[in-house]
Amino acid sequence: MSNLVPSQEEIAARVKALESMLIEQGVITTSMVDRMVEIYETEVGPQLGAKVVAKAWADPEFKARLIKDATEACKELGISGLQGEDMVVLEDTDDVHHAIVCTLCSCYPWPVLGLPPNWYKEPAYRARIVREPRKVLAEEFDYRVPDSTEIQIWDSSSEMRYWVLPQRPSGTEGWTEEQLAELVTRDSMIGVGPVKTPVVS
Amino acid sequence: MNGVFDLGGTDGLGPIDPPAEEPTFRAEWEKPIFTMFAALFRAGWFGVDQFRHGIELMDPAVYLKAPYYEHWLATFEHHGKRTGNLDLDELDRRTAHYLANPEAPLPEHEQSQELLDFVDAVVPAGAPAARPTDKEPRFKVGDTVRMSTDVPFGHTRIAGYTRGKIGTVIAHHGSFIYPDTAGNGLGENPEHVYTIKFTATELWGAQGDANGTVCFDAWDPYLTLIATIEGAAA
Numbered sequence: 446m447s448n449l450v451p452s453q454e455e456i457a458a459r460v461k462a463l464e465s466m467l468i469e470q471g472v473i474t475t476s477m478v479d480r481m482v483e484i485y486e487t488e489v490g491p492q493l494g495a496k497v498v499a500k501a502w503a504d505p506e507f508k509a510r511l512i513k514d515a516t517e518a519c520k521e522l523g524i525s526g527l528q529g530e531d532m533v534v535l536e537d538t539d540d541v542h543h544a545i546v547c548t549l550c551s552c553y554p555w556p557v558l559g560l561p562p563n564w565y566k567e568p569a570y571r572a573r574i575v576r577e578p579r580k581v582l583a584e585e586f587d588y589r590v591p592d593s594t595e596i597q598i599w600d601s602s603s604e605m606r607y608w609v610l611p612q613r614p615s616g617t618e619g620w621t622e623e624q625l626a627e628l629v630t631r632d633s634m635i636g637v638g639p640v641k642t643p644v645v646s
Numbered sequence: 647m648n649g650v651f652d653l654g655g656t657d658g659l660g661p662i663d664p665p666a667e668e669p670t671f672r673a674e675w676e677k678p679i680f681t682m683f684a685a686l687f688r689a690g691w692f693g694v695d696q697f698r699h700g701i702e703l704m705d706p707a708v709y710l711k712a713p714y715y716e717h718w719l720a721t722f723e724h725h726g727k728r729t730g731n732l733d734l735d736e737l738d739r740r741t742a743h744y745l746a747n748p749e750a751p752l753p754e755h756e757q758s759q760e761l762l763d764f765v766d767a768v769v770p771a772g773a774p775a776a777r778p779t780d781k782e783p784r785f786k787v788g789d790t791v792r793m794s795t796d797v798p799f800g801h802t803r804i805a806g807y808t809r810g811k812i813g814t815v816i817a818h819h820g821s822f823i824y825p826d827t828a829g830n831g832l833g834e835n836p837e838h839v840y841t842i843k844f845t846a847t848e849l850w851g852a853q854g855d856a857n858g859t860v861c862f863d864a865w866d867p868y869l870t871l872i873a874t875i876e877g878a879a880a
């Protein structure tokens with residue numbers, strides 16, 4: 446059947462129909478929708494994770510606390526909440542590179558990365574990254590990890606939420622946390638991309 | 647349940663093709679659907695595990711091809727019907743109305759400070775799944791364990807690609823709500839959670855990455871002890 450999957454128009458109508466019934470039940474309001482959207486469009490996003498990474502790069506004592514208990518360490522920076530109640534940071538080294546996935550659905554550390562990009566939630570990435578990780582990173586993300594580096598994939602099957610602490614790039618000695626945070630990308634905290642190359646101004 | 651949503655290791659799904667940029671919400675309808683997760687959780691339609699199971703019960707062809715938030719719509723309808731909170735015939739009637747009249751307004755309603763306060767409280771506080779238990783953890787870091795070969799018909803978090811595989815316990819996280827009961831409406835029944843590290847060759851044989859590993863979280867009942875290291879810390 447060519448129309449097995451509903452069209453955007455059909456989904457939009459069904460969602461509006463459901464919303465109308467939930468409004469009448471008092472379960473949801475339009476201002477509640479606006480507030481949730483505002484939070485995840487403008488307040489909770491990967492800039493928060495970047496701030497944590499930059500602080501860990503700049504402050505060894507904070508980094509030690511972050512690795513010991515990421516949830517508590519993030520709270521020091523006012524970062525916490527839904528879908529990140531129990532977080533663990535995975536520290537990249539020359540020997541091990543980490544990447545995260547949720548093969549069973551779409552689990553992702555919302556408080557530090559915001560809502561996941563669509564490719565993270567879709568079947569191809571979830572299916573392939575646990576089976577051919579080096580090829581997926583090279584071919585789909587143009588990110589090459591040497592064969593001598595272990596690729597360690599973390600499948601978020603429980604409520605533990607994993608994310609990556611990438612390696613601090615060389616050439617950033619003496620940089621402020623604000624400067625360092627500019628180098629940290631969402632993809633580097635998922636583990637599918639590098640941090641930005643530092644440009645000395 | 648042994649469904650297509652359990653995707654780890656499936657071949658033939660095509661390229662990933664990540665776009666350079668995309669908006670948080672790609673369509674207006676994604677915004678109310680996203681908000682309904684918190685609203686319906688608050689209203690008692692489901693817990694997180696039941697929410698996931700409602701998605702797992704979708705038509706697999708639609709699951710694989712539909713836009714992501716269509717999954718959420720499917721589980722909301724499933725649990726709305728299951729709990730008696732949603733009349734699907736009425737939903738059909740209203741869908742036809744809005745399909746014919748896409749610009750027709752939503753019902754007039756009073757805004758609710760209580761719901762806004764709920765959002766502003768739950769987003770930073772979250773909904774922790776950690777739960778105390780009197781059960782002793784049966785495993786400790788360093789133990790060699792085998793993943794269950796069970797294939798339950800209901801909700802579980804045993805991924806097919808880990809079933810029967812042997813790995814090493816590398817972390818013990820404490821005790822949490824147990825999906826195999828909570829997801830099937832049978833209560834929280836907390837169990838200890840561990841991270842198990844598998845080599846890629848254990849999972850995929852000769853086709854596995856020679857220098858690859860996969861870490862997977864398992865609840866205590868998923869595991870059988872194969873070998874233990876005497877004196878290792880729990």
